[in-house]
Amino acid sequence: MYQDLLQYIFSGLTTGAIYSLIALGFCVVNNTMGIVNFVQVDFVSLGGMLMFSALFALGLPMVPGLLFAVAGVALAAMVVERFGLRPARTDNHLVLIFITVGLSIILRGVIKLVWGKNRMALPPLTPDTPITIFGASVLPQALWILLLTVVVIGLLTFFFYKTSLGLCMRAVASNHRAAAVVGIPAGRVRLTSYAIAGALGGLAGVLVTPITTLSYDVGVLLGLKGFAAAILGGFGSFPGAIVGGLGLGLLESLSAGYISSAYKDVVAFVVLLLVLFVRPTGLFGK
Template sequence: MLQDFLQFTFSGLTSGAIYALIALGFCVVHNTMGIVNFVQVDFVSLGGMLMFSALFALGLPMLPGLLLAVAGVALAAMLIERFGLRPSRSDHHLVLIFLTVGLSIILRGVMKLAWGKNRMALPPLTPDEPIRILGATVLPQALWILALTVAAIGLLTWFFYRTPLGLSMRAVASNPTAAAVVGIPAGRVRLTSYAVAGALGGLAGVLVTPITTLSYDVGVLLGLKGFAAAILGGFGSFPGAILGGVGLGLLESLSAGYLSSAYKDVVAFVVLLLVLFVRPKGLLGK
């Protein structure tokens, strides 16, 4: 029983780390622009697609391919913000949210034209030799997911608390009016927020697709779960995004293991609804 519990826990932590990365991307854009960026779900798919091309079309090794894929998604996100959102003549948040829905559909269509509709596969970052930990079997890719997620969270923390641009983004998130008065460039902050969100989504796609399948729409379900994790933790809260992602992943894995895999999505979202009924702002929301 202990081995089973550990097996389910490791699986839940692996999924939860991916959800946390996606949720952090949602929070970054929300805190600087005040909107829900539904293009985030397609950044996950685009990361996997660019990684596939880097490995098999360009013939790059694994590490350069990973860096190129993440940087490519960040660049695509900046182009989407600059030429897709910024020209909008409306500052109404609801209009911008619907605009991100349209941009998401467009990006998904571009990926379908570029890479096709067939499902593909990515190799793991290192050879897939299972590792035994206290009787439970863990794939090296799962350990890479956990390690790189922790590294990304640490880098994100350093960026927001130690760099001038990160401090500017925190200022805009805290008080947009005061930030504008002191001359913080709003356009630069919005562009950076999209780049960070794109990098986080791209990293999630690169890490998760070796243990799932790769297609132009693979990020939709993952992105929705990342969105649910952000709401569960408290939309806009970075610690809440991490807590919500890990909690949702563990809940899915334990419910699949002890109840049925057919109900894991249902159980996760039912608990999400119950939490929101009790605390509408999420676990760590203010």
């Protein structure tokens, strides 16, 4: 029973780390623009597709392929912000949210046209020989997911607290009117927030597809889970996104192991609703 529990915990943390990366992408855009960026779900799919092309079309090694995929999604996210959202010339959040829904549909259609509708597979970052940890079998890809998630969290912390652009983004998140008064360039901040969100979504797609399957719409369900994790932790809160993602992953894994895999989504979202009934702002929301 102890080994089974440990197995479920490792599985839940692996899935939860992916949810956390996606949730962080939602939070970055929300903090700078005050909207829900539904294109985030397709950044996940695009990351996996670019990784597939990097490995099998361009013949790149694994690490350069990963960097190519993440950078490619970040660039695509900047194009989405610059040519999809900025020309709207409106600050109405509801209008901007609907625009992101439309851009999500367009991007998904482009991905389907370029890569097709067939399901594909990505190889893991390292050989897929299971590693035994305290009696539980863990795939090396799961360890890479956890390690790279920790690295990303550390880099984001350094960026937001130690760099001038990161401090500008925090200022905009705190009070966008005051930030505009002191001359912080809103356009540059928004473009950077989308680039970071795209990179996070792309990394999530690269890391998760070797343990799932790759298709043009693979990011939809994962993105919705990441969105739920962001809400659970408190939308806009970076610590909340991390805790919410890990908590949602653990709930899914434990409910699948001890109840039934058919009910893992139901159990996770029921707990999410119960938390929101008690604390509507989420665990770390204000």
